[in-house]
Amino acid sequence: MNKATQDLVNYGIRPSVQRSLIYGYLLEHRTHPTVDEIYEALCTEIPTLSKTTIYNTLALFAEKGAVLVLTFDGKTQHFDAYTNRHAHFVCQCCGKITDLPYPNVELEEMDEGFVLHQTEVTHKGICPECNSLNNQHIL
Amino acid sequence: MNKATQDLVNYGIRPSVQRSLIYGYLLEHRTHPTVDEIYEALCTEIPTLSKTTIYNTLALFAEKGAVLVLTFDGKTQHFDAYTNRHAHFVCQCCGKITDLPYPNVELEEMDEGFVLHQTEVTHKGICPECNSLNNQHIL
DNA sequence: TTGTTATTTGTAATAATTACAAATTTGAAA
DNA sequence: TTTCAAATTTGTAATTATTACAAATAACAA
Numbered sequence: 001m002n003k004a005t006q007d008l009v010n011y012g013i014r015p016s017v018q019r020s021l022i023y024g025y026l027l028e029h030r031t032h033p034t035v036d037e038i039y040e041a042l043c044t045e046i047p048t049l050s051k052t053t054i055y056n057t058l059a060l061f062a063e064k065g066a067v068l069v070l071t072f073d074g075k076t077q078h079f080d081a082y083t084n085r086h087a088h089f090v091c092q093c094c095g096k097i098t099d100l101p102y103p104n105v106e107l108e109e110m111d112e113g114f115v116l117h118q119t120e121v122t123h124k125g126i127c128p129e130c131n132s133l134n135n136q137h138i139l
Numbered sequence: 140m141n142k143a144t145q146d147l148v149n150y151g152i153r154p155s156v157q158r159s160l161i162y163g164y165l166l167e168h169r170t171h172p173t174v175d176e177i178y179e180a181l182c183t184e185i186p187t188l189s190k191t192t193i194y195n196t197l198a199l200f201a202e203k204g205a206v207l208v209l210t211f212d213g214k215t216q217h218f219d220a221y222t223n224r225h226a227h228f229v230c231q232c233c234g235k236i237t238d239l240p241y242p243n244v245e246l247e248e249m250d251e252g253f254v255l256h257q258t259e260v261t262h263k264g265i266c267p268e269c270n271s272l273n274n275q276h277i278l
Numbered sequence: 279t280t281g282t283t284a285t286t287t288g289t290a291a292t293a294a295t296t297a298c299a300a301a302t303t304t305g306a307a308a
Numbered sequence: 309t310t311t312c313a314a315a316t317t318t319g320t321a322a323t324t325a326t327t328a329c330a331a332a333t334a335a336c337a338a
Contacts (some may be wrong), residue, residue, distance in 0.1 A: 016317085018316085048302095048318070049317090049318090051257070051319095056317080057317095071214075072210075075293075076327090077294085096163050103258075104244070105242050105260065106244075108240045113271065114228060115264045116263075119242075122261070124258075128252025131253075157286070158285095187287070191287065213294095214294090215324090
């Protein structure tokens with residue numbers, strides 16, 4: 001049993017061929033892929049693969065806590081199989097999402113009644129690649 | 140000249156009737172409205188109002204820095220005319236977005252090449268209303 | 279008043295996602 | 309092994325939010 005399949009079992013998810021491949025793809029590609037990217041990557045391996053399956057599968061993963069759903073651009077869902085707490089850097093130029101260490105956050109007092117589950121930290125700016133391309137352009 | 144109109148001028152935005160009303164609505168409704176909510180609220184006042192106008196207008200506002208665009212649910216854009224730095228609390232039950240004070244964030248060192256523009260802090264959990272409803276239900 | 283530009287509007291297109299039912303696969307029990 | 313029920317996958321159609329685009333309207337300066 002490979003790591004992807006074992007992980008799914010640990011999350012209480014029955015591992016079908018499709019589920020293991022999708023989860024395995026996320027484990028190997030830490031670029032926060034979209035449904036389309038996963039589909040394009042796997043449709044040769046599973047020629048009958050349907051996008052609906054990917055949507056269903058990722059919704060199940062998210063429900064079971066196996067993946068995080070990230071929607072920074074407000075259009076497309078990105079998926080992250082690395083569920084340890086971390087921050088994200090979103091490039092405002094190319095849209096790429098990079099994992100960064102989670103900073104120390106000193107919470108302000110919060111109104112009674114709020115039940116806090118998690119605090120997400122998202123950095124926005126220009127990534128090194130876009131930055132260097134941009135500098136070359138200026139020179 | 141009312142506050143909404145004055146603000147727009149300060150942001151370098153030419154204040155049309157539609158623009159002033161849309162911005163005024165955002166100033167008065169600090170609930171992070173969506174395009175649909177703005178449309179429903181203003182279409183009696185401006186019977187010819189078009190959603191396209193609202194989209195155009197809000198895109199212009201965002202470009203000029205007059206509003207923030209928030210897309211926590213990955214589906215619908217929410218707009219915030221309060222542009223001072225603050226954190227958000229998103230209720231995982233009802234979806235409501237609440238403004239909260241910005242916490243102190245001690246940034247980790249970041250790779251050379253990253254240009255950081257801003258760091259967004261988003262709390263997720265259950266809001267006081269949903270929390271109390273839920274408790275009543277349990278009792 | 280006229281002509282030019284900016285703004286608004288309505289319609290049609292696009293993109294991502296979801297609903298749903300049929301088809302297929304799986305796994306347990308006989 | 310066969311059978312049956314449940315789970316899973318699939319394809320199509322519908323939905324939702326958003327954008328593209330061109331025509332209509334409004335604003336504004338000469």
